[in-house]
Amino acid sequence: MRTLHSLESDASAAPAAPVLQSRQHESAQRHVSGSARYVDDLPLPTGTLHLAIGMSEVAHATLDALDLEAVRRAPGVVCVLSAADIPGHSDVGPVFPGDPLLVSDIISHHGQALFVVAADSERAARQAARLAKVATTPLPVCLDPREAANRGDLVRPTHTQARLANGRAGDLDSISNKLAKSAWQLSGELESGGQEHFYLESQAALALPGEDDEMLVHSSSQHPSEVQKLIAEVLGVPFHAITVETRRMGGGFGGKETQAAPVACLAAMIARRTGRAARLRLARADDMRLTGKRHPFHHRYEFGVDDSGRIESAIIELTGDCGHSPDLSDAIVDRAMFHADNAYYLGNAHVRGIRARTNVASNTAFRGFGGPQGMLAVESAMEDIARRLGRDPLEIRKRNLYCEGRETTHYGQHVNQHPLLATLIDQLEDSGRYWARRAEIRAFNAANPVVRKGLALTPVKFGISFTAKHLNQAGALVHVYTDGSVQVNHGGTEMGQGLHTKITQVAARELGLSVDKVRITATRTDKVPNTSPTAASSGADLNGMATRDACLRLKMRLLDFAAEHLAQPRVSLSLTDGELHGPSGVLMTWGELIQAAYLERISLSDKGFYATPDIHYDRASGTGHPFYYYAFGAALCEVVVDTLSGEYRLESAEILHDVGDSLNPAIDIGQIEGGFVQGMGWLTTEELKWNEDGRLLTDGPATYKIPAISDVPAGALKVRLLEGHPNSAASIYRSKAVGEPPFMLAISVWAALRDALASLTDYRRAVRLDTPATPERVMLAAREQRDWQEQHDTAGAEPTQVPS
């Protein structure tokens, strides 16, 4: 540039510390005014084509013939492509093969993509997509993961972690023998249902063809680099021809980690074939039928317990319903296994994870990534033990927490900061008046045959890091422009979790600027390459460190320059409050420094990189240190249940959660509240149902019920951050990841429902309560409890005759 920008307004910047502050979301003003753009809102070039997917109406069959004549002849249709038209790779499986972009021979789930239609309007494309004539020969449909497991139909091999309390390797026999020697043996099983992500913005992509083989694709994706890779492979072009951009998503929750790619690949295929821009946005029902969900699990457990309720041995078998292909199921069932202990020391432990294949959409990442499912068995057992031994479930939970001398997991990792578990529970027990409320609830329940209350206090321990080691890396790119404004780009994506806000705060802090000087732009594969998905709660941990690295490099260079330029001792210089400070005070403003550096030909741009240290896991032995650290939390919940109808309501949820030193308390509290309520939905009203032919019946919000506002009554949800306990691992400013861990705090709601149901047996019997615990399941469980109570009525006790 020939002249520099005038800096008069620059000195006004006078920020306070930009991290550890509740800054508003970087897009908040755009959200509320409707100007925040999502993929479907982007202005379209003339001639843009609108796409729809032709989907299978059967769940398992050979595809004998696909007659698309009527589709091609439909009004407005421009192009129809099927598997034979794919120029490059046809399998878009993210880790292992098994996910055909379009089916060529075997249909393996209802709703699977068979072909793609491009038309001049979205409605024309969608209407045309229904006109195909599909000839198929049916194959047996399997919807039951246990049946598949019994037949040995697995998407990946079974993995086992077996370890004796003394630290040595164990096996099923040795651990069974030990378990049999405990004073008490308990066993149980449980089914947990899946969960639809129900991001409010459905999957969407807009492909803009460039010159030759180049293409820019806007994708609502948590993993732009993988979308880039898969598009390049599908089109048979080098990766450098494809650029993927993600400005923001209207929610992700794991549902756009792998599931966004096929949508983008189809748009890219049409754009390549026609040379026209192509947009594909899934209608809600199509999205729900086509894309994977949280894995349903079958849980089987046996525990050996001593007289005090302390677990001595555990055998846990977790069968994940993976759907028709591996997708990310290997890592998801692994994470379920890594969390089979939740916050408790298992002693001699045998944990087995089975990956069953069924004819439903391939189940995929969803907040917690198998962790929530993994915890259910041991949390179910906590109440079973309490009822069997006649003790309060809280007492049993506290007795089993990781503690001094019992601090190594069943996969051999030492639990750093484990005393925080007891700290969290003790504080909540106190502040939530657990024992006083327990007495009040017993009195209430004694006076009410129909309406019953339940209470539960449950902990969460969640391991932070990708269990696939190579994903624990991140890059960032920081530019300073000559007006002093800073543009930051990093590998993470914004799905509402406030990542860009936190990264802005990191950059501002490192450069000593106010956050309004820093702008984060859309995530693009041509700015930071080869990135990892924004997943595993790792967004701020990884990208925050990479951004910090880039900023530190820039800062060093600027200070080196300033020392020389101003002839000041280097050690005395610092950048704070938008100014360069030296031994005698302010030397120049940030803008003046930048312009001086520019004129002296100092580079004003740098990149940063980060790789998480100290993580490893040995699959052969089932041991290692897969997590950089653990995040902890605890929740105390009270529910009220109508035991004749099964209706219930959350009365209160008090949450205390560990985020280390918070990067942004408002955003962290938002993650905790949102995660908790989403977890509550998973465990209560969010019920997926398929018919016997494998068709998803709950394919829209009319039948699939996520929590609504009155499910979180006024004043019911109280969240506090645990203060004064920075992360013991050297994470970004000693903060902790917060995206996933709070999801599992909702287990306290389910435990409180079981507590209310236990009251029907004078707290003598724990009832199996599969999830989601819909009003129907709660009513049927209440009936089971009443039947038991009638048969086991103790003599002399006042009979409570109630309908069952």
Next chain:
Amino acid sequence: MIDFTLNGRACRLPTPAPGTSVLEVLRTSLGQDGTKEGCASGDCGACTIALQGPGHNVSTANACLMPAHQLAGCDLITVEGLADASQAPTLSAVQQALVSTHASQCGFCTPGIAMSLAVLHARHQRQIDQGEVIDARQRDTMIDHALGGNLCRCTGYRPIREAAHRLLQGEFGPACLQDAGDSTAEAHDTAPDDERDTGRFYRPVTLQALLALRAERSDATLIAGGTDLMLEHTQRLRDFPALIDTTQVAALGKIEEGEHAGQAGWWIGAAVSYHQLMPLLREHYPDGAELLTRLGSEQIRHRGTLGGNIGNASPIGDMPPLLIALDAYIQLMSQDNERILKLEDYFLDYKRTQLMPDEIIHSVFLPRPLPNQRLAVHKLSKRRDDDISTLLGVFAWRRDASGRAQHWRVAFGGMAGVPARAPHLEALLTLQALESLTPARLTAQTRQQIEQAVQADFSPLSDVRGSREYRLLAASHLIPRVAQRILNERQTTTSLTPLESLDAYLAQS
């Protein structure tokens, strides 16, 4: 052409195909992308808009379910119109409230939430201006009702509720929309019929014209609020050959006092919305009004009509069981005939009714409650807000001179292919002493009798909302609930009086 105002500016829209939604025209031809599509089925609220017109108060609607033709003569406000760009601060009160409370995360539901809150704010302000005193608890109820149809997947709603409270308490200044209040003046504009017959979307203003169209156009479908019918367009992708809009016919939009079969009551026009019906039910059938607050969402209640709820003949509509239990009648009309049926005789079989192809539903006769008449309405659904009933039980009875509950009329939805009465349960309730039916006194034998009566009355199916087993048991469990409720109402309740239901608990807590 369709003439209306969009955020205060005159707008003229080329006539689209019948069934085209407001959301489709906003996001395509009008280029207004702030209004989002989350589901296109009226269940998520991301596309919430506000409508205002002379003589009727500002209200929300799901843009995905509203036919664009019905915009004619309306003032449409979208999220882009909340703030006055010429004013500082550039955000309106509702927008400032949402920003200040960190109430948006991914932001996709936020425009819809801003619209619902803006309308709530305007309504709340009018009530305050009229001298009403609204406490925190009432505010919470208003907030629940206003936002029950706006799903948020990110925040868990706590900050949204906080934004709403602080907004209503005036912290961010006055409402950005004005609520004129309902007026008795007819809102219909006076354009002649022929100018409305554009694009095969007919908007007759006289009953005669409506009946003539109904007779002539056998290919046309009747539409009122469109809250159910529009799913044919958005989900099943059906193109309507023609639609006949009943909402401009004055006679169908009225509630009038009258008499039928020797009873005093009200003739309620088929195009009366749930929202319009609310004050009447509040005054005379409060339990019915409570049910209305759980029918759909505020957006749906503003648009959906009584005639639509009956006309679609769904076995799970919430109004028919209520009206059947209250002994309501239905008035059907064609060009050369008019007939009045008991509503319970109107439904023949699953989605099949007495309505002939040339007939319309003109109105419903709702009898005035008799002295000592009581009503209990129990809706069971998976979720409390904005959910379709798994089953709905409505119990109406009268107390005789000795205080006994007699003259039972019991009707259920969700238990059969049609909403229907439960004669065996009615007989059982008439014969059994209420005390013997309460949860604490119920014997195994009585319990069995109740279950047998339910099975004699109904043979429900298993579906996505609940199993046959659950429906049968849950229906039978409503008997002890109602019995306990009647006894509880007779005596002064104390902390020792057992509560009969979750609703009773919530009411007293």
